[in-house]
Amino acid sequence: MPLIKVQTSVPAPEQIQIGDLLRSLSASLTKHLSKPESYVMTVFEPDTAMTFAGSFEPSCYVEVKSVGNMTAAQTSSMSQDFCQQIEQALEVPKNRIYIEFTNARGELWGWNGFTFG
Numbered sequence: 364m365p366l367i368k369v370q371t372s373v374p375a376p377e378q379i380q381i382g383d384l385l386r387s388l389s390a391s392l393t394k395h396l397s398k399p400e401s402y403v404m405t406v407f408e409p410d411t412a413m414t415f416a417g418s419f420e421p422s423c424y425v426e427v428k429s430v431g432n433m434t435a436a437q438t439s440s441m442s443q444d445f446c447q448q449i450e451q452a453l454e455v456p457k458n459r460i461y462i463e464f465t466n467a468r469g470e471l472w473g474w475n476g477f478t479f480g
Contacts (some may be wrong), residue, residue, distance in 0.1 A: 364472055364479055365392050365429040367445070368406040373453045375409035382453040388445065395441045396429055402474075415459050415462050422451055422459040430469045432477045440466045 365387050375381065385405040393400040415422035425445060427433075433441075443463070446457040470480025 364402045364467070364474065365396050365398055365405045366406070366426065367392050368408070368426040368447065369423060370408045370411045370413070370425070371421070371423040371449075371453055371455060372411055372413045372419065373409055373423075373455060376453065380452060381407050381409075384448065387448055387452075391444050391448065392427070392441070395437055395444070396431075396433070398429070415461075420459065421453070421455045423453065423455045423461070424451070425460060425462040426465065427462060428465045428467050430467050430472050431462055432466050 370389070371383075382462055389400055389403045389405045392398075392405075411424075412423055413424065427438075427441060427445075440461050442462050445462060446460050449455055449460055450457050468480060470478050472479050
């Protein structure tokens with residue numbers, strides 16, 4: 364049910380680097396939300412056409428979605444953690460990363476032919 368999706372203007376790095384980033388983000392999301400990693404999904408979309416502040420310099424848009432309510436303390440902590448990981452892995456400066464956190468209602472999140480509501 365937790366999802367983290369990274370869209371970036373940066374070209375795709377080596378496959379092993381992508382795998383390392385996605386595994387790291389998955390483990391971090393699990394820790395921050397105290398949810399089983401068996402439900403976490405990670406997505407990486409490189410080479411996305413985007414601007415930030417009118418510039419085509421490297422940037423990222425990140426979506427974090429989860430069933431339930433993420434607290435302000437959780438989203439603040441995740442923002443710091445995920446920005447640091449992405450900056451290190453993709454060399455996108457933290458000030459060029461937006462993160463959208465979304466609380467999803469269980470009945471609007473499907474899996475395995477059912478919903479969580």
